[in-house]
Amino acid sequence: MKKNWLFLLIARQKWMLFLALLFVLIEAAANLAMIGLQKWLIDDVLLSNGGEQFRHILMLFAIVFFVYVVMFVVSPYVMHKNYLSIHHSLQKKMMDQLQQVSMRSYKKHPVSFYLHKLNQDVKTVAVTAALHIPKIVQTIFMAVVLSLILLSVSPILFFLLLFASTCYFIVGKTMAKKATIIAKDVQERKSDLFVHVEEGISSTREIVAFDRRKWEISLYEKLFNKMMDSVMKEGKFQNKLLFLTEPLKWLGILSVLLFGTYQVAAGKMSIGLFVVIYQYASQLMKSYQELFQYVFEFFHQRASIHRIREVLHVESESKGTKRIDDVEDILFEEVCFSYEQTAKGALDRLNLHIPKGKKVAIVGASGSGKSTISKLAVGLYRPDSGKVLVNGVDLTDIEASHFLKRVAVVPQEPYFFPDSIRMNLIMGLTDITNEQLEQVCEIAQILSFIKGLEKGFDTVIGERGISLSGGQRQRLAIARALLKQADLLILDEATSALDRQTERMVQKGIDDAQGGNTMLVIAHRLSTIQNADMIYVLEDGVVQSCGTHEELMEASSHYRSLFMAQVITAS
Template sequence: MNLYPRLLQFIKPYWRQIALAIFCSFFVSAAIALSAWIVKPVLDGVFMNRDARLLRLLPLAIIGIYLVKGAFSYAHAYLIRSVGQKVIRDMRNLLYAHIQHLSLKFFNDNPTGALMSRIINDIAMIQHSVSNVISSLFLEIITMIGLAGVAFIRDWKLALIAFMVMPLIGFYTNKLGKKLKNISRRTQEKMATLNAYLQETFVGARIIKAFCREDYVTEKFRVQNQKYYRTTMKGVRADELTSPLVELFASIGIGGVVLYGGYQVVLGHTTPGTFFSFMAAMMMMYSPVRKISKANNAIQQALAAASRVFDLLDTESEIKEKEAAINLPEIARNIVFETVTFQYNSGGGPVLKNINLKVEKGMKIALVGMSGVGKSTLMDLLPRFYDPQEGRILIDGIDIREASLASLRAQIGVVSQEIILFNDTLRNNIRFGRLDATDEEVEAAAKAAYAYDFIIQSAQGYDTLIGDRGVRLSGGERQRIAIARALLKNPPILILDEATSSLDTESEYMVQKALENLMRDRTTFIIAHRLSTVRDVDKIIAMEGGRIREIGTHAELLNSNGVYSRLYEMQYRLQQGNGEERSWLE
């Protein structure tokens, strides 16, 4: 992967600012070179020739030099860092947008914390390089060229002696930079692992405390953190070795200059002013050389981070939309699953096998079966969270793979057992179903979902913040907000995945009432383990081993002595053992 051209593509839109910054750097470098140049007239003119007029002009010259240097240095730094921040902003926006359009399988295969590390930490590493390193790199290179010019003008022989060590500096700097790049990539990977563990343990704080495992998870974190520390210190050793090596080689060059140049002054072949002007230029020049070497290290670290970022940007979604995808019209007739077979991984067996099912518009369909038979997976195929390896799914005779994802998913609403709410207001969580909805429409959806009463009793009403994942709401309240969100979207097709599980009796009653409003006049698929919730549907689909074993009404399947009948009997015995009412079974 050629990283430099790809990084330059992000910098290219801001080339005018970079050009202006380079223009400013010429003035800064000229001021630095001039400060080395005036050493000769100061020594020879003022101190050797005792020129009083030159002495009076000297303070003004020094002030003028540093005034120009300061003004243009500020402008240069501001422009370059501005470009750096814009590049990082653009890169982070692009990466986040790309991740959002990847398939659900990608999110299942990659820990959330690791993805967060790519967006935050990896790009932060690039940010340091683009914002700070490039800022100094342009300036130091031009400064070094200017000071080298002064050195050659003063004494080209001395300059050749001083520059003999430059190939050694370049060789070892490049070698250390490559080593640092490899270490930096491993460091970023360790940080991603650490972030993933942090995210996992913070989300699971309730379970950790319930099992008194605070010390256990803390020790695991300490081990992970120690691995990160060790890898980081390898990078520190490689990075910090650069400056001593540069200074060592520079001292060899300076020693040679002092020896040869000193003899030239003693023999009267050159003046002290010329020699010290040269020495000033050389001493000032080794500082840019050291900074450029450090900048190379930072660039190598940034390239390691960039390779991880571009790896992610190059990841293609498994769910691809055709170039000539059509806008799917609203369902008018039916949904058909034709010989659908699906498996998650190529090494595993099929989760769904030869599924054939036809659902007419407006029907309420229940999918029942033991855990793991493929009920949720089958429903994940309808909005194309996954694509089947064999067979196809048709809406009004149109293969859903021929339709745009936006037009397909606009017709489908999902309410699941695992409610996802955002750390925002109640109003905005409901409005997530349709962003252009008015406040009146949001309120109407809340009323239909039986959420209105508890919303207006909240501290700030609809503007109440509900916390991370809706933690400030009860389970039933979160469920009703999710139903209100689906009502606001107003989709013709609805998927309810265990929507009333894990609720107490009162909450379930309120949620069931809300669901009745939600299901009215919609084609509805209900995934349920509790058979009491699906007695009144139009058809029940009983699944076993990834296949559809039975289709029928509650009464038909109960009399068939098949899969549904066995599930029914199992739940009946469980209810009897718990001493609960059996009226729902009769």
Template sequence: MDSIKRYMQFVKPYRWQIVGTILIGMLKFGLPLLIPLLLKYVVDDILLVDGRSAEEKTNELLMIMGAIFITFLVLRPPIEYYRQYFAQWTGSKVLYDLRDKLFDHIQRLSLRFYANNRAGEVISRVIHDVEQTKNFVITGLMNFWLDLATILIVIIIMFQVDITLTLVSIMLFPFYGFSIKYFYSRLRHLTRVRSQALAEVQGHLHERVQGMPVIQSMAIEDYEQEQFKKQNTNFLQKALDHTSWNAKTFAVVNTITDIAPLLVIGYAGYQVINQGLTVGEMVMFVAYIDRLYNPLRRLINSSTTLTQSIASMDRVFEFVDEKYDITDKPNAVECKTARGEVSFEDVSFKYEENEEYVLKKLSLEVREGETIALVGMSGGGKSTLVSLLPRFYDVTEGKIKLDGVDIRDVTVQSLRKQIGIVLQDSILFSDTVRENIALGKPDATMDEIIEAAKAANAHDFISSLPDGYETKVGERGVKLSGGQKQRVAIARVFLKNPPILVMDEATSALDLESEHLIQESLERLAANRTTFVVAHRLSTITHASRIVLLEHGEIVEVGPHEELMRKKGHYYNLFTIQEIS
């Protein structure tokens, strides 16, 4: 029930809207309760009354029915409209707030979380599971109480007419309680299992949709169809387990529901024959049985719906409870404007507790405005080292200082504002070119965006696009070439204008023409900034202030290109091999 308590924190701001919806709902459900009383009056006081002419009875019947029709026609439509509108409005607002909270949570989770969890499963929690919780608001906090109030009102009215017959009507209620207790605890578990299986299908599907070019280029459609079938079959089995148990629940509950009216009809008929119960009272009782057991059926259905909602709540708050690897210290300060002096002091790092160290006791002093090139064989720790600077991960041992201050002593957001990053595969969103560049500075003017694009050698190709800067680039920038995507990403960093720059294999996957344009823009971008360049192609970093050669997480050599070439050590060997090849 902890999930319900936490969910109620999102419901609490809308408590008066819920109260208002319940009050309107009581009018909606209250009006039909007049019909059994009307039946009793029509049968006992009009139809079966002796000594009155057919015309008199007809006139009275028309008057009563006319009054009832007007009541229903005038009151029922607006009551129904506002009840539905406020119920859905409140549910939608709660979901809006919850998804807003979850998106904030998603942005705070570290890259370690995303390395270990599939995007599709995260999306399933935010979309599917959150949507399922809406039923808790509409069913659990509104309809449940309305149905319960309807049952109580009906029982009170029935008690006024005949106590014994009322007791017969409700004698099966304890069986309902037992059925709910027995069936719904397991149903909640089965619902959670089914939701997890659905999330796995969604995660698998999300990956395959993103990787469709690989599937089609490898001609492995049949193989992937089988892989998807396995995921889908697993979900089908969990869904059928849930369906089977749900069907057993309804079989028992509906049997009880069907038996109860039979008991009432039999006993009421006996009373009419032997104990003076009027025909009108019997008709009224039978009509009220329908009013009594319909809400009861809805309550049973509500129990199923609420079980599913609570299971979804469990999954949502399980996700919310995912711990942040990277957090601000309570006394963390803002990093206003960094000069760009960076020092790595005995830095060691491993991704998981039980894994090997990727970096080992690494120390490096970087002066303001220096360009540091990180080179070495794949797996040496180059990309890992630069990912520690913006605190995508925190060091396992040692410390990293920016302008003499441990980066863990400043707020994460203010630290990352000081750093611009250009990756090998720069990610663009499926928005316009203008919006993608503006990510570097969301409040930038159009003139600033154009200037940044010019600095990145991107303005000319952007101007030639069908809609210029308003051209949509497609998911992950699929409508642009690799070089064009990279130049848009560089323009983004120009706009951000950070004092520290990280370039991780920024030109390694481009053609010669694109590489020339991008290398030119990157050199312009790196001017007067502290820059870290991760590169495999050593010919692109000969201009660096210092080159740092990493092997197995340790610094092997440090120095300018000419100095390292004169040493004829590891760097010389790497450079010579690349030049020959």
């Protein structure tokens, strides 16, 4: 869904869109028929005393009016249903795309940048596809039919109105490019303001704690003023268009009025025909103006189409197709990796082996590349060079969803949804019993806290778990990971916010619960990984040494200095 993505999206709704087009065309035809029947009502009934024809004309009028009313009611319903379907499909497609893009893309733009596109731009495009396109077709249909009717009645009158329509076209073509530029600028300014507001709300605690409310408001004012300037510029542009186009509409209507009056006075046109032709001409000029407005709205909305296309064209990771039955081992071969904002690589020709059923630990000073390994191990990032192999297969060749079902991760900063504790623990898993929840929470040393809450597991913890302490969040995240019963458990400094006694209890519970499953532990406190089967010591993205705790204490001065420094600090 890269090229012609909008066409493909519309094609999926083609039959419902066709139905909407059919209904609006019938509505337009009924409207024109009601106007046309007025000629016979005036000429043959009112002026000629044709009482016998009155009944037939009235019956026809009633039938046409009934059709018009039905279509007038049904067509908006069908179009709105199409709007909801297209909105849903496009938003779903964008969410799916955003969940597949490279994590590097999120380094370039904040999440709220994409949220604005998901909300405002998707709505704009859905309105264009489902509501405006049928209306544009209806307007073109009416303009063509009315032009043919007026041409058959009076070529002179037709060419007068054609001149006005040509002027509309010239104005539209001249102003179209500028309209798109202005509309895109307005959307960008609105997006900047939305991003700032969202970030300001998310960082409320920091803003209050650092007494930066005035500073935050001043930034808001600057962004709001920029957005207001863009909106006012767009308003002035629209007023300019109105100033150029409104006289064209009245020029056409006055031309018809003067020409029709002359024709009636000369006896060349009946009063009934004059009334109908005047209404048709007014309707035609209205159609020209509506078509002009729709075209300009399309150029305005094209900015949203471009913005959505930018998201759909964001670099996404190539999808693997291979599947694995379980995670036998993970091997890092000559892996190099760097973040874009740092000139120095986070990992440099890293070689590391995580065998099945073993507890492997990674230690090192801050910034040595420990957490980067966990991100590469689950495919959140891809190496700049080298390979990450799972069961001897390149991780990029493995189907991501299939692999991730066998992996559980506890990150440094776990995310929690503004929902209940139960829903945050389950995270889409099925057939989870209360006994299972209590079991993993007991291992994570969080069960007594949950049972002490009035609503227990049904307690809502707020966005990002704001009502919990750092240690409580970490323990909930550990319980969530254990509940998955994955082949590979990755703990990325998962107990850093716990006191030492609780940390030891949690770590022992995890070791017992994992049994023969594989564990990758990224630790800051070395006391928690002394029983690891293999410990890798990182320094500046390179494995400086590896072995068991006893082996490293004897052979690695770097590991020994790290361990002794923590022992001294603890004592």
